Amino acid sequence: MKNAIQFTKTLFLTLLIITYSCSKDDDPIVINLQNLEVTIDENPTVGQVIGTIESDNNASLIFSITSQTPNGALEINENTGELTVADATLFDFETNPTITATIAADKAQNTATVTISVNNTNELSVQDYTTTVDENPVNGQSLGTVQASGDATLSFSIASQTPAGALSVNASTGELTVADATLFDYETNPTITASIAVSNSGGSENGTVTINLNDVDNIGALLSTSLTNYNAAASGEWVIITETEYDNLASNLSSITRAGTTVSEYSIPYSSAISNLNGSITVSNSTTNLIPINGYLIAFKYKVWNTTNASGVKVKLSNSANNSGFSDIGSSLPTHSGNFEDVFFVLKGNNTPVASNSYLGFFQSTSTLLLFNPSTTNGSYYWGSSDASTLNGQNNGKKVFYQGLSTTQAQW
Numbered sequence: 001m002k003n004a005i006q007f008t009k010t011l012f013l014t015l016l017i018i019t020y021s022c023s024k025d026d027d028p029i030v031i032n033l034q035n036l037e038v039t040i041d042e043n044p045t046v047g048q049v050i051g052t053i054e055s056d057n058n059a060s061l062i063f064s065i066t067s068q069t070p071n072g073a074l075e076i077n078e079n080t081g082e083l084t085v086a087d088a089t090l091f092d093f094e095t096n097p098t099i100t101a102t103i104a105a106d107k108a109q110n111t112a113t114v115t116i117s118v119n120n121t122n123e124l125s126v127q128d129y130t131t132t133v134d135e136n137p138v139n140g141q142s143l144g145t146v147q148a149s150g151d152a153t154l155s156f157s158i159a160s161q162t163p164a165g166a167l168s169v170n171a172s173t174g175e176l177t178v179a180d181a182t183l184f185d186y187e188t189n190p191t192i193t194a195s196i197a198v199s200n201s202g203g204s205e206n207g208t209v210t211i212n213l214n215d216v217d218n219i220g221a222l223l224s225t226s227l228t229n230y231n232a233a234a235s236g237e238w239v240i241i242t243e244t245e246y247d248n249l250a251s252n253l254s255s256i257t258r259a260g261t262t263v264s265e266y267s268i269p270y271s272s273a274i275s276n277l278n279g280s281i282t283v284s285n286s287t288t289n290l291i292p293i294n295g296y297l298i299a300f301k302y303k304v305w306n307t308t309n310a311s312g313v314k315v316k317l318s319n320s321a322n323n324s325g326f327s328d329i330g331s332s333l334p335t336h337s338g339n340f341e342d343v344f345f346v347l348k349g350n351n352t353p354v355a356s357n358s359y360l361g362f363f364q365s366t367s368t369l370l371l372f373n374p375s376t377t378n379g380s381y382y383w384g385s386s387d388a389s390t391l392n393g394q395n396n397g398k399k400v401f402y403q404g405l406s407t408t409q410a411q412w
Contacts, residue, residue: 031057033105033112036083041119042093044085050074053081053103053112061105068101074114076103083114093120122202124150129176129196132212135186136221137178143167146174146207148198159206161194167209169196176209186215187254187409218411219298219346222248226346235349237331238300238315246344246405249299253411259291259360259404265379266403280312282388284322284361285399286380291317291358295406297329300345302362303371303401304338311335314387315347315404316361319354323382323391326361340371349412360404363387371401 034054053063053076063081068074073096075086081103090096101114127147146169148154156174161167166189168179174196183189194209223230226241233239250256291297300315313333318325330347379399382391 029057029059029107031055031059031061031105031108032110033103033108035113035115036103037115037117039117039119040091041121042091043121043123044088044091046085046088048085048088050083050085050114050116052083053105053114055081055105055108059107061107063103063105066102066104066111068099068114070096070099073099074101081105091118093118120151122151122200124148124154124198124200124203124205126196126198126205126207128208128210130210130212132214133184134216135184135213136216136218137181137184139178139181141178141181143176143178143211146176146196146198146209148174148205148207150198150200150202150205152201155199157197157199159195159197161192161209163189163192166192167194167211169194174198184213185254186213187411189213190215218253219249219348220412222252223346230346230348233348235351237348238333238345239348240334240336241299241344241346243342243344245346246299246301249346250405253298253405253407253409255408257289257292257295257406257408259289259297259358259406260285260287260362261399261401261403262289265399266401280363280365280386282316282326282361282363282384282386282391283400284316284318284326284359284382284391285402286322286382286394287359287399291354291360291404291406292408293356294353295358295408296350296353296410297360297404297406298347298350298412299405300333300347301342301403304336304341304343305371306339307366308337309335310337310366312365314363315345316363317354317358318361318389319356319358322359322361323394324389326359326389326391351410353408353410360402361391362400362402 036051036053038051063076063078065074065076070090072087073090075084097118099116103112103114129144129146131144146156156169156171158169163183165180166183168177190213192211196207196209197204220227220230223245226239226245230239315329316326317329333345336343380394380396381398381400383393384391
């Protein structure tokens with residue numbers, strides 16, 4: 001009997017243990033998601049990792065975004081809970097300093113809150129600037145404006161420029177202007193460059209400025225009264241100009257050299273004409289004032305005797321000697337008149353430089369056209385009958401009043 005009672009107690013205890021054990025195994029697993037708070041700089045890249053939603057259990061979960069502000073900012077990996085940037089443009093401190101989201105998981109009893117604080121960064125941006133303008137502008141002429149954007153007030157300055165001193169920039173607006181118009185010369189500076197520094201409270205960025213110059217006819221730009229005739233002329237034609245225009249060419253074109261006579265020689269008062277030589281003649285002063293190698297003859301002047309409608313007059317060059325090897329340069333001079341006065345001419349479109357140092361000569365088509373300076377003790381001129389290339393005659397102590405302008409830079 002005692003054995004039966006003991007067996008019953010043991011059986012009851014065993015059933016009680018089994019029942020309790022089964023009850024524990026059937027209890028539900030409670031999974032909690034953890035909130036995520038991070039701070040990142042604005043303007044990230046798409047796909048950049050923000051962080052990962054964690055739980056207090058190692059069970060496999062399926063994650064999803066139930067809401068986010070602003071919409072579309074984030075993506076989540078449903079298997080790992082990793083959050084990444086979906087739309088980088090929304091990570092902008094000025095519009096969205098804080099980005100939030102609510103994350104759910106299939107087995108979690110709660111949702112996780114994501115809070116992303118966006119740092120403000122220096123967003124300074126400068127655009128490179130390129131433009132094309134004609135050479136020979138005026139000081140102060142506007143060349144355009146450097147475009148830049150960024151936080152706070154922007155300040156513009158020139159970090160460097162080539163050539164130095166060519167440009168100015170408005171410190172507040174970024175407008176570029178001509179500082180030294182003489183540097184805007186196609187022949188010497190076909191391209192002008194600068195580095196413009198733009199700064200704000202957060203830092204500084206540089207932009208590159210490139211100004212390409214158009215090659216224009218500098219001779220035409222210095223003419224006024226004679227400009228219409230000059231524009232209408234063909235290349236290789238001589239055009240009558242004024243004394244003021246001749247002086248403008250001499251003063252404003254680059255690398256000017258005077259040939260035939262010096263300024264002082266030409267300035268001596270004239271007194272008489274060449275009258276002892278009959279008919280037309282070709283003359284050339286004995287002088288060291290030559291057209292330099294690679295020079296272009298561009299203008300000519302001489303003192304004329306009392307003559308009306310002189311025609312067939314020619315300017316001549318020799319690259320070998322001042323008494324031989326002469327040939328025409330350009331067309332005959334246009335018909336002109338004068339009464340003991342200077343006459344002035346410009347040569348249109350001379351694109352052929354001399355191959356060596358060259359001598360300037362002159363052919364007169366009448367016997368009473370040229371004037372000479374009879375008081376020069378260290379000078380002389382050579383002469384040849386008619387339109388000659390070789391000048392066999394020589395008169396000492398005199399120089400003929402003529403002069404040419406040449407330049408080693410083709411400025412037209």
